Amino acid sequence: MRRWRAPVAASALISALALGACGCTASSTSSMGSMAGSPTRSASQPAPTESMAMQAEPTSPLDPKKQTVELRTGLEELFGQDTFVGIRVVRSRLRGDPDFAQATVDALSRNSDDLATLVGRVYGSAPSKKFRQLWESQQEGLVAYARAVSQHDQAGKAAARRQLDAFPGQVAQYLHTLTAGGTTVPAVSSRLSTHVGDLIRFTDAYAAGDYAMAYRIERTDYEREFGLGTVVAAGIAGGPGGDLPASFDSPLTRLRSAFGDLLGEHMQLVVDAMGAALRGGPEFKADAAQVNADTTQLAGAFGVLFGPSSGAKFTSVWGDHVDALVSYSGAVATKDQKGKNQALAQLAAFEKHLATFLSTSTDGRLTAPGLSEVLHMHDRDLVEQLDAYARGDYSTAYNVAYEGYQHMFAVAGMLSTAIGPTIAARLPKGGVQTGGGGMAGSV
Amino acid sequence: MSRWQAVPPAAVALAGLLLTGCGGPGQSPAAAPSSRAVAATATADRHEPPGVAGFHSVRTYDQLAPPARLEIPAIGVSTPLVRLGRLPDGTIEVPHAWNKAGWYDQGPRPGQPGPAVLLGHVDSKKGPAVFYRLRDLRPGDIVRVGLTNGRTLVFRVQRTERYPKNKFPTEAVYFPTLDRELRLITCGGDFDYAKGSYVDNIVVYAILVT
Numbered sequence: 001m002r003r004w005r006a007p008v009a010a011s012a013l014i015s016a017l018a019l020g021a022c023g024c025t026a027s028s029t030s031s032m033g034s035m036a037g038s039p040t041r042s043a044s045q046p047a048p049t050e051s052m053a054m055q056a057e058p059t060s061p062l063d064p065k066k067q068t069v070e071l072r073t074g075l076e077e078l079f080g081q082d083t084f085v086g087i088r089v090v091r092s093r094l095r096g097d098p099d100f101a102q103a104t105v106d107a108l109s110r111n112s113d114d115l116a117t118l119v120g121r122v123y124g125s126a127p128s129k130k131f132r133q134l135w136e137s138q139q140e141g142l143v144a145y146a147r148a149v150s151q152h153d154q155a156g157k158a159a160a161r162r163q164l165d166a167f168p169g170q171v172a173q174y175l176h177t178l179t180a181g182g183t184t185v186p187a188v189s190s191r192l193s194t195h196v197g198d199l200i201r202f203t204d205a206y207a208a209g210d211y212a213m214a215y216r217i218e219r220t221d222y223e224r225e226f227g228l229g230t231v232v233a234a235g236i237a238g239g240p241g242g243d244l245p246a247s248f249d250s251p252l253t254r255l256r257s258a259f260g261d262l263l264g265e266h267m268q269l270v271v272d273a274m275g276a277a278l279r280g281g282p283e284f285k286a287d288a289a290q291v292n293a294d295t296t297q298l299a300g301a302f303g304v305l306f307g308p309s310s311g312a313k314f315t316s317v318w319g320d321h322v323d324a325l326v327s328y329s330g331a332v333a334t335k336d337q338k339g340k341n342q343a344l345a346q347l348a349a350f351e352k353h354l355a356t357f358l359s360t361s362t363d364g365r366l367t368a369p370g371l372s373e374v375l376h377m378h379d380r381d382l383v384e385q386l387d388a389y390a391r392g393d394y395s396t397a398y399n400v401a402y403e404g405y406q407h408m409f410a411v412a413g414m415l416s417t418a419i420g421p422t423i424a425a426r427l428p429k430g431g432v433q434t435g436g437g438g439m440a441g442s443v
Numbered sequence: 444m445s446r447w448q449a450v451p452p453a454a455v456a457l458a459g460l461l462l463t464g465c466g467g468p469g470q471s472p473a474a475a476p477s478s479r480a481v482a483a484t485a486t487a488d489r490h491e492p493p494g495v496a497g498f499h500s501v502r503t504y505d506q507l508a509p510p511a512r513l514e515i516p517a518i519g520v521s522t523p524l525v526r527l528g529r530l531p532d533g534t535i536e537v538p539h540a541w542n543k544a545g546w547y548d549q550g551p552r553p554g555q556p557g558p559a560v561l562l563g564h565v566d567s568k569k570g571p572a573v574f575y576r577l578r579d580l581r582p583g584d585i586v587r588v589g590l591t592n593g594r595t596l597v598f599r600v601q602r603t604e605r606y607p608k609n610k611f612p613t614e615a616v617y618f619p620t621l622d623r624e625l626r627l628i629t630c631g632g633d634f635d636y637a638k639g640s641y642v643d644n645i646v647v648y649a650i651l652v653t
């Protein structure tokens with residue numbers, strides 16, 4: 001079913017980096033102290049830092065109790081991705097780009113395949129197919145709605161809305177049954193209904209040229225869909241009793257999830273900003289504003305993890321990265337080879353600077369040369385997808401972007417695995433002595 | 444080596460649906476340009492894509508002001524917040540005054556990502572102290588934190604936990620997740636007269652509302 005495979009070198013490098021960092025697994029999240037002291041990883045254990053989609057063969061079963069972190073991060077990754085690939089279909093339809101539209105539809109279908117595959121790894125092939133079938137009604141409704149908007153077809157819009165409005169309840173009911181009550185119908189249905197509303201509002205705003213509104217909606221919806229992944233994963237892993245393994249929501253898992261959220265979003269927003277820059281699209285400014293908002297959140301993360309000066313340093317280095325990517329896009333648009341070379345040189349410098357920063361921040365748990373390679377993969381993905389886009393090879397462009405997004409979740413795993421024990425070693429020790437005993441017996 | 448395989452039938456069907464009558468906003472289908480043409484136009488006609496030249500990535504890192512006051516209406520708490528550091532044994536310093544709470548200033552500031560930690564005594568040697576009724580807080584209760592710049596942040600209580608001090612879950616309480624959270628901590632449980640301290644800690648978890 002799966003049509004892709006993560007580049008072996010990329011996943012191997014990230015795994016090696018993370019294992020060098022602390023020799024631990026993503027599932028051993030209950031004690032970061034022991035993680036830091038564990039020298040090796042059993043060869044039989046899964047690599048800790050690969051994204052869900054990279055980790056296993058499509059048919060390999062997934063035990064939601066034992067592989068709970070993989071399940072959570074996988075569903076967050078894929079549901080979050082659904083927002084971006086769905087909205088790209090809408091945008092391509094509204095812009096009337098047939099070749100581009102084919103590639104965006106492929107990406108949306110691929111995301112649905114991956115979601116269904118993950119469902120199948122837990123529940124088997126029949127539920128996988130059923131889920132795929134239900135989920136597809138969203139795609140059909142979305143495409144029909146975008147088409148109706150572009151043609152000012154009010155009847156078509158109404159029909160598409162009816163299809164979209166039916167989809168949340170159907171999916172929620174199916175997941176409720178599948179998880180034996182682990183997910184409640186209202187919890188899933190309400191989130192999907194809001195998601196559908198977001199897609200509708202995005203389409204209307206984009207069609208009206210209100211790009212600032214459209215891109216704010218896109219980012220909000222991504223957060224919502226990402227959170228839907230958490231909810232569904234909790235329902236699957238917890239089952240009807242809601243008895244979740246401790247690792248499901250451990251501090252380290254939450255950190256990994258948060259990094260995946262922000263880094264994945266960065267990838268998606270930058271892909272769109274670069275495309276808009278290349279086209280000279282009027283939505284560039286609005287998209288770039290959301291890139292900046294994501295950067296601010298990432299800097300906030302580093303600020304809370306390592307202190308305000310680290311937050312400021314990260315913002316500066318990451319800003320070099322974003323600026324260079326936008327410059328590259330502009331240079332490609334104007335066929336400015338010198339400008340392209342300058343941008344690539346800026347990216348290479350960024351990779352070294354951020355690698356050094358992260359290696360230092362994690363007390364050497366991540367090595368600078370290895371990190372630089374991982375960051376280079378990210379830059380390479382972004383450059384390659386733009387180059388492919390510019391030459392009209394939309395299939396390649398969107399496949400590279402698709403995998404680049406998933407690569408971000410591998411990076412998130414790597415970072416959290418190294419940062420976790422670094423931070424744990426710096427935390428205050430134990431409880432506090434905040435009582436004099438004057439009210440002993442009534443406290 | 445091919446990285447991609449063939450497009451599944453479902454995608455083809457969807458694409459067919461999508462491509463039927465293509466047209467951008469306000470365009471007739473026949474007038475819709477392909478994106479290949481759009482890209483070609485962009486490269487041929489533009490020397491500087493609009494917006495790109497003026498774009499700069501955000502470079503500022505803004506912090507919220509430090510906290511100055513704490514108000515918890517449900518349990519009658521209204522106190523200034525003193526700054527707290529770390530003691531030589533690695534624990535968080537506690538307020539010197541029984542009637543004042545404190546903020547652990549080596550952790551996040553309230554309202555920023557991560558768990559901001561506020562401490563207060565449950566009692567003095569003679570009677571109740573500032574966090575005497577902390578254990579009475581219930582999910583949904585409101586906690587207000589005033590900042591030095593006059594801004595007030597509102598948090599909502601999520602849950603209250605009691606932990607033995609000898610099994611204090613350091614990571615659960617202090618580890619910096621990226622949510623904007625508050626931890627209110629005091630003592631609870633039995634008083635160990637030999638050690639002169641309570642055996643438990645009460646931890647209230649709250650999350651930023653506005």
